[in-house]
Amino acid sequence: xxxxxxxxxxxxxxxxxxxxxxxxxxxxxxxDSTVVRIDTDAGIVGWGETCPFGPNYLAAxxxxxxxxxxxxxxxxxxxxxxxxxxxxAMMDHNLLGHPYVKHGIDMACWDILGKxxxxxxxxLFGGILTEFPSTSGxxxxxxxxxxxxxxxxxxxxxxxxxxxxxxxxVEADIEFISRLGEIMQPxxxxxxxxxxxxxxxxALRVMRATAQVDAYFEQPCATxxxxxxxxxxxxxxxxxxxCVLDMxxxxxxxxxxxxxxxxxxxxxxxxxxxxxxxxxxxxxLGIPFHLQCAGGSSITQAAIVxxxxxxxxxxxxxxxxxxxxxxxxxxxxxxxRKDGKMHAHHLPGLGVYPIDAVLGDPVAVYG
Amino acid sequence: xxxxxxxxxxxxxxxxxxxxxxxxRWIGRQKPEHxxxxxxxxxxxxxxxxxGESCPIGAIYLPAFAAGLRAAxxxxxxxxxxxxxxQINQVYRAMDAALFGHGYAKAAIDIACWDLLxxxxxxxxxxxxxxxxxxxxxxxxxxxxxxVDEMVATLKQKQGDGYTRFQIKIGDDPLxxxxxxxxxxxxxxxxxxxxxxxxxxxxxxxxxxxxETINGIDCYLEQPCATxxxxxxxxxxxxxxxxxxxxxDGPAELARALAEDAxxxxxxxxxxxxxxxxxxxxxxxxxxxxxQMRIEDTAGTEVTRAAQAQLAAATPxxxxxxxxxxxxxxxxxxDGAPEIRDGMLHLNHExxxxxxxxxxxxxxxxAVYT
Numbered sequence: 001x002x003x004x005x006x007x008x009x010x011x012x013x014x015x016x017x018x019x020x021x022x023x024x025x026x027x028x029x030x031x032d033s034t035v036v037r038i039d040t041d042a043g044i045v046g047w048g049e050t051c052p053f054g055p056n057y058l059a060a061x062x063x064x065x066x067x068x069x070x071x072x073x074x075x076x077x078x079x080x081x082x083x084x085x086x087x088x089a090m091m092d093h094n095l096l097g098h099p100y101v102k103h104g105i106d107m108a109c110w111d112i113l114g115k116x117x118x119x120x121x122x123x124l125f126g127g128i129l130t131e132f133p134s135t136s137g138x139x140x141x142x143x144x145x146x147x148x149x150x151x152x153x154x155x156x157x158x159x160x161x162x163x164x165x166x167x168x169x170v171e172a173d174i175e176f177i178s179r180l181g182e183i184m185q186p187x188x189x190x191x192x193x194x195x196x197x198x199x200x201x202x203a204l205r206v207m208r209a210t211a212q213v214d215a216y217f218e219q220p221c222a223t224x225x226x227x228x229x230x231x232x233x234x235x236x237x238x239x240x241x242x243c244v245l246d247m248x249x250x251x252x253x254x255x256x257x258x259x260x261x262x263x264x265x266x267x268x269x270x271x272x273x274x275x276x277x278x279x280x281x282x283x284x285l286g287i288p289f290h291l292q293c294a295g296g297s298s299i300t301q302a303a304i305v306x307x308x309x310x311x312x313x314x315x316x317x318x319x320x321x322x323x324x325x326x327x328x329x330x331x332x333x334x335x336x337r338k339d340g341k342m343h344a345h346h347l348p349g350l351g352v353y354p355i356d357a358v359l360g361d362p363v364a365v366y367g
Numbered sequence: 368x369x370x371x372x373x374x375x376x377x378x379x380x381x382x383x384x385x386x387x388x389x390x391x392r393w394i395g396r397q398k399p400e401h402x403x404x405x406x407x408x409x410x411x412x413x414x415x416x417x418x419g420e421s422c423p424i425g426a427i428y429l430p431a432f433a434a435g436l437r438a439a440x441x442x443x444x445x446x447x448x449x450x451x452x453x454q455i456n457q458v459y460r461a462m463d464a465a466l467f468g469h470g471y472a473k474a475a476i477d478i479a480c481w482d483l484l485x486x487x488x489x490x491x492x493x494x495x496x497x498x499x500x501x502x503x504x505x506x507x508x509x510x511x512x513x514x515v516d517e518m519v520a521t522l523k524q525k526q527g528d529g530y531t532r533f534q535i536k537i538g539d540d541p542l543x544x545x546x547x548x549x550x551x552x553x554x555x556x557x558x559x560x561x562x563x564x565x566x567x568x569x570x571x572x573x574x575x576x577x578x579e580t581i582n583g584i585d586c587y588l589e590q591p592c593a594t595x596x597x598x599x600x601x602x603x604x605x606x607x608x609x610x611x612x613x614x615x616d617g618p619a620e621l622a623r624a625l626a627e628d629a630x631x632x633x634x635x636x637x638x639x640x641x642x643x644x645x646x647x648x649x650x651x652x653x654x655x656x657x658x659q660m661r662i663e664d665t666a667g668t669e670v671t672r673a674a675q676a677q678l679a680a681a682t683p684x685x686x687x688x689x690x691x692x693x694x695x696x697x698x699x700x701x702d703g704a705p706e707i708r709d710g711m712l713h714l715n716h717e718x719x720x721x722x723x724x725x726x727x728x729x730x731x732x733x734a735v736y737t
Contacts, residue, residue, distance in 0.1 A: 080498075082494060082498070083494055083497070083498025083499055084497065084498055085497030085498040085500075085681065086497075086498035086499065086500055087498070089500070089683060113490075113494070116489075116490070117487075117488030117489065117490055118488070119453075119487075119488055123454065123484075124488075124495060126454070126455050126456035126457075126644070127451065127453065127454025127455050127456050127457040127458070128454055128457065129456055129457060129460065246655060247651065247652065247655040248655050248656060251622050251625050251626050251652070251655075251656070252626065254622060255622070255623070255626030255627075273497070277651040277652075277655070280618075280647075280648045280651065281618070281622070281648065281651070281652060284618040284619055284622075284645070284648060285618075285619060285622055310456065312456075312460070
């Protein structure tokens with residue numbers, strides 16, 4: 001089997017309720033997603049997506065994704081897409097770094113391998129261990145009617161973990177988290193994602209002042225070393241996210257006793273091929289993890305759900321449902337969600353059907 | 368039973384394999400002339416089959432022995448029947464729930480499931496382990512622990528057979544071992560690669576006495592002492608690339624070794640790791656830290672050779688030091704196994720492990736669980 005053509009589509013994914021805010025004043029109105037279609041001489045078509053959130057979130061941006069695919073495409077035409085790690089080695093040979101670019105192509109290759117093997121991806125990832133992965137429920141980073149309405153919806157849906165953002169302002173964050181503690185119900189937990197917005201001293205102040213709230217703190221400080229210092233000075237559960245870029249970091253943070261849990265974002269680490277390796281490593285080392293992506297639509301959601309299905313329930317924390325933020329759909333059969341849980345379609349590959357009319361005309365075609 | 372992929376039977380076969388000890392102290396205490404290999408064939412409701420094998424070397428090379436392996440299979444079989452053989456990790460969890468440890472027994476079932484999954488998907492196992500980088504894997508020749516002259520003669524003979532990678536068995540008196548390594552490496556041709564393997568035969572003091580000489584010879588040093596901690600001490604003083612083998616029992620031990628910079632290369636023995644599933648994780652971990660590998664096994668037949676070769680085929684060649692192969696005088700248990708020619712293993716492109724078992728050679732099963 002050979003790759004005959006690579007087509008690139010650009011899709012805007014607007015946030016349903018206007019701007020989406022992260023610590024440090026970062027804010028975006030929509031995600032700029034890049035959908036990849038790989039055609040083969042066998043007639044099998046594979047789909048992938050890469051969506052780096054905003055350009056100031058990670059070292060990744062949408063125009064760079066499309067430029068990167070343009071850089072890689074000539075070297076991929078004619079290769080066998082049903083061997084994802086071999087394709088990956090070729091991508092690494094032709095372009096250093098840029099994991100988020102490779103992510104979109106890698107996902108399309110896995111989709112092709114699944115279709116060739118006539119198996120859902122979860123079978124190729126080791127088989128179903130978690131039949132119904134639980135979603136965490138995003139809530140807006142401010143108290144008020146909107147938050148109350150979203151929390152009520154999550155509770156009605158059976159969601160057990162709420163997830164929200166810190167602002168980076170210590171006083172405001174202490175007040176915000178303390179009030180969250182007052183409205184939480186037994187059995188619920190909350191994950192406070194600072195997206196690296198606190199210094200170590202700031203994180204310590206927030207954590208001490210909110211000690212009564214059963215909260216997880218995600219990526220409190222920007223760097224691994226700051227998080228390590230914090231880890232050894234606090235007794236709250238930490239989740240490492242942006243600073244965990246590869247397996248190497250997992251080995252290091254496991255060895256240094258920093259890793260309570262991680263947030264494994266497929267796009268950040270470079271796609272399903274490396275994410276699978278990190279999933280397996282966390283599984284054997286006893287590190288629990290969330291499965292998410294930086295951004296994306298229902299195509300990315302499918303990749304997350306297949307990976308989640310094939311992950312042991314005692315390792316899998318929560319998956320993200322992009323539908324919490326963006327109701328705009330790129331596929332005609334998004335992942336079903338019921339009682340706060342999702343499951344994949346039992347179809348070959350990713351098992352989703354992108355909608356031509358939504359994708360529009362390709363912005364680039366190679367081959 | 369509705370699931371066509373449900374395991375309906377597990378047949379267990381025993382096979383005697385001729386064995387010649389290569390040397391080192393550990394084997395001196397127990398010199399098996401035959402190995403007792405166990406081959407497993409699983410069958411699903413749809414009639415699809417998968418084959419796997421695990422073959423310990425005697426009972427003191429690793430904590431693994433043939434009778435224990437069969438007892439473990441009997442222990443796990445009830446929990447395996449009815450499991451979906453195509454859901455690899457589900458099957459492994461069922462084994463872990465039924466029996467603690469004993470990865471070498473689980474390996475036979477795990478390998479059989481990978482074979483079956485490959486056939487189910489109509490893909491070689493290598494494609495499901497990431498993708499096939501190459502279909503030819505360099506083998507290496509092992510030079511048994513003997514007198515210096517004999518070892519040099521064996522080297523020359525193996526060079527003539529097309530080998531360019533050699534393992535020199537040591538683990539005897541450290542100063543005599545140094546003479547062995549020196550003489551063999553000096554008889555090497557440009558491009559030949561040498562690995563001096565003590566198989567845990569040296570004490571820490573032995574290793575430290577030998578290091579002054581070994582450090583001046585262009586070879587790898589493999590598993591000098593019995594424990595991980597002893598090896599770590601030796602490693603800190605060794606300037607040669609350092610290989611660990613027997614002391615790495617699985618991915619968690621490997622993570623520790625990687626974090627403590629305890630090795631430059633790892634021997635991944637598929638059944639010692641617990642099967643292809645954990646061996647693949649070790650492979651991925653080595654790749655991320657630039658640690659070279661030998662992907663091989665303790666011992667076995669064509670089935671073992673096919674399993675190790677599928678993982679090796681799915682691993683970049685630059686990261687491999689070569690694979691061990693067991694060549695002995697007995698009728699093959701399967702057609703389609705990787706052929707050994709010119710110092711290389713040559714894989715076919717058939718689904719699964721690419722094997723067609725020869726039921727007449729396997730004979731009557733020792734046990735059938737249904």
